[in-house]
Amino acid sequence: MSDKPVTLAAVTGAHGVTGEVRLKLFGEGVDALKPHKRFDAGETGGTLTLVKIRSDNKGGAIARFTEVADRTSAERLRGTALSVSREALPALEEGEFYFSDLLGLAVVSDKGEPVGQVCAVENYGATDIVEIEQVDGKKFMVPLTEQAVLGWTAETLTIADDFWER
Numbered sequence: 001m002s003d004k005p006v007t008l009a010a011v012t013g014a015h016g017v018t019g020e021v022r023l024k025l026f027g028e029g030v031d032a033l034k035p036h037k038r039f040d041a042g043e044t045g046g047t048l049t050l051v052k053i054r055s056d057n058k059g060g061a062i063a064r065f066t067e068v069a070d071r072t073s074a075e076r077l078r079g080t081a082l083s084v085s086r087e088a089l090p091a092l093e094e095g096e097f098y099f100s101d102l103l104g105l106a107v108v109s110d111k112g113e114p115v116g117q118v119c120a121v122e123n124y125g126a127t128d129i130v131e132i133e134q135v136d137g138k139k140f141m142v143p144l145t146e147q148a149v150l151g152w153t154a155e156t157l158t159i160a161d162d163f164w165e166r
Contacts, residue, residue, distance in 0.1 A: 005040055005083035006100050008033055014074035015062050021074045023053075023061040023082070026099070030054065030061045039082040048082065099128075102157060107132050109161040110150055118157055130157070140165040 009023040027033070033053055041048045049066040056062050068074050092098075099121035107115040119139065120131035128144035142148040142163045150158045 003086065004100060005085055006089060006098050007081045007083045008036070008039070009061070009082045011074075011077040011080045011082070012060070013078050014071045017071045018064075019068040019070050019074050020062050020064050021068065021077055022056065023063055025060055033061065033063075036084050036088060039084060041077065041080045041082055044076070044080060102130065102152065105152060105157040106155060107157050107159060109164050110158055111161050113161075113164075115159065115164055130159075132159075138165075 008027045009025050012022045012024050014020070015022045023033075025033070030053060033050070037050050039048045039050065046067070048068070051064040051066055053061050053063040068077065089098075102118045102121055105118045107118060109115055114135070116132045116134040118130055119133040121144070122129045122131065122141075129141045130144050130149060131139055131141050133139045142159055148160055148163045150160055152158065
């Protein structure tokens with residue numbers, strides 16, 4: 001788990017005609033990206049070098065990368081996740097974790113029954129939410145609270161049976 005890169009943002013499209021891109025942020029805002037100069041953009045984007053970044057005043061950001069010279073190149077990056085190695089991130093305090101640590105974990109109930117797999121972690125304002133995909137493909141969400149999510153290890157997340165939608 002500790003060697004997995006952490007995704008901080010994703011490209012949602014081009015901004016203007018000079019190669020800037022719009023970003024959806026997965027961290028603590030635009031300031032969380034500023035310390036990082038290089039991002040892993042996966043197989044399609046390789047490594048991207050950050051030239052400048054600013055808030056879009058809507059919860060996202062506008063960024064310019066050295067390798068992206070025009071709107072066409074920027075549009076090709078749509079959907080690209082921007083990740084950094086864990087070593088490039090600040091050390092976590094006791095009880096802190098990255099949402100990416102939960103993605104892909106097998107989910108079981110507190111009674112030991114297999115439930116499915118964590119497919120997303122979101123926050124819509126009130127609290128963090130874990131989205132779980134069941135074996136049959138149906139998805140449901142549980143709040144990331146002590147009452148619903150009883151704990152997790154590197155392999156398994158355990159939820160209270162009362163929160164499992166069968």
